[in-house]
Amino acid sequence: MPAEVLDPSDLAETFRAQIRAEVAALPEPLTLAGFRVEGDGPTQTYAEYTRRGCEKVGIRFDQRVLPAEEVERAVHEAGSDPSVHGIFLYYPILGLAQDRWLREIVDPRKDVEGLHSFWSRCLYENRRYIDAERTKRAVLPCTPLAVLKLLEASGITDVGAVEPLAGLKACVFNRSEIVGQPLxxxxxxxxxxxxxxDVEGPLAYVPSRGNGSYEVRGTSVDRATALAExxxxxxxxxxxxxxxxxxxxIKPGATCINFSTLRNYDEDIVRTAGVFVPRIGPMTVTMALRNAVRLHHNRQG
Structure with missing residues (x-):
């Protein structure tokens, strides 16, 4: 039986309906400022997807196209501007090392991508709330979060459980700081x-049962074994x-998701997979907008 091909647009619309309702109930409109450098290419496409996503939920999108050397100053200004409620950076801007610094100058209270080190610490320490009263939810990086929501939609997770992926084995090809490692x-x-x-070899992320954390270990597991299991x-x-x-x-019935801009699966993958998600773009933007609303609620207390 061929795999179910899951369209991320359908799931994104479900979340957009929830976001629209929350945005409509706010006493003020939300504004998301997006920063990218001059020129065409993938960042322009991504910014256009963001604009469309904002339009669909009632968030104002203020796209600012700047020379690379002006982005840092502009991001600082947006952080202190009360009329800007969220900040989105479209990488690359200055290069890998300098872009890491740009992520750090985004005010974490406005970081809709969830990439500031404040949010990374919450993620890696598995802190789901940022206050003792557990009323202010942490935000997660939008692309890995999109993957988890698509896994929920695939039916493979135990939704509502403390550990909804308990007992499952996963194989991830990508260990970037922005997506693969946090995922x-x-x-x-x-x-x-x-x-x-990744290019440096495999690592195993092993849950530590009962304490809500995990360990990272070296492993000799190869691609063939990991995919088969x-x-x-x-x-x-x-x-x-x-x-x-x-x-x-792959293991028969496996859920397979591709978040690369390139095709990472052979066309025959649908013969063996249970669920196949060929792209996740619409969900990534939608999770950033979801983060924007959550951050606004956190600021309002």
Whole structure:
């Protein structure tokens, strides 16, 4: 039986309906400021997706296209501007090392992408709230969060459980600071055993049962073994040299998700997978807008 191909647009619209209702109930309109450098390309496309997403839920999108050397100053100004409620940066801007610094100058109270180190600490320490009263929810990075929500929609998770991915094995191809690494940690926080691959080799993210944390260990597990055992396979390799994941490599019935801009799966994957998600873009933008509303609620107390 061929895999169910899950369209992220359908799930995104479900979340957008919830966001629209929350935004409409606010006493003031929300404004999201997006910063990118001049020129065409993927960042322009991503910013356009954000504009459309904002329009659909009633959030104002203020796109600011600047020379790279002016972005830092503009982000500082947006952080202190009470009329700006959320900040979105479209990378690359200055280059890998400098872009890491740009993430740190975003006010975490306005960081809709959830990439500031304040939010990273919450994630890696598995802190779901930022106040003792547990009334202010932490935000998570929008692309890994989109993957988790798509896993929920696939029916593979135990929604509502303390560890909704307990007992599952996952295989993730990507260990970037922005997506792959936080995704592996989030899945381990939710109970999954994760084998994470990148050019430096595999690592295992192993849940520590009962205390809501995980350990990262070296492992000798190879690609073939990890794929054959994985209930969930997530790929995000932005290279045409990546050997496509084929139907005969995966566990029958596995849920397979691709978040790369390139195709990481062979077309025959639907013969063996249970659920296949070929892209996640609409959900990434929607989770950023969800974060914007959550951050606003946190600021209002």
């Amino acid at each position: 592996a940690a989030m899945m381990a926080n939710d109970g999954a055993e994760v084998i994470s691959f 994985a209930d969930v396979v997530v790929t995000g390799v932005p290279s045409r040299d990546f050997p496509l994941v084929r139907a005969e490599e």
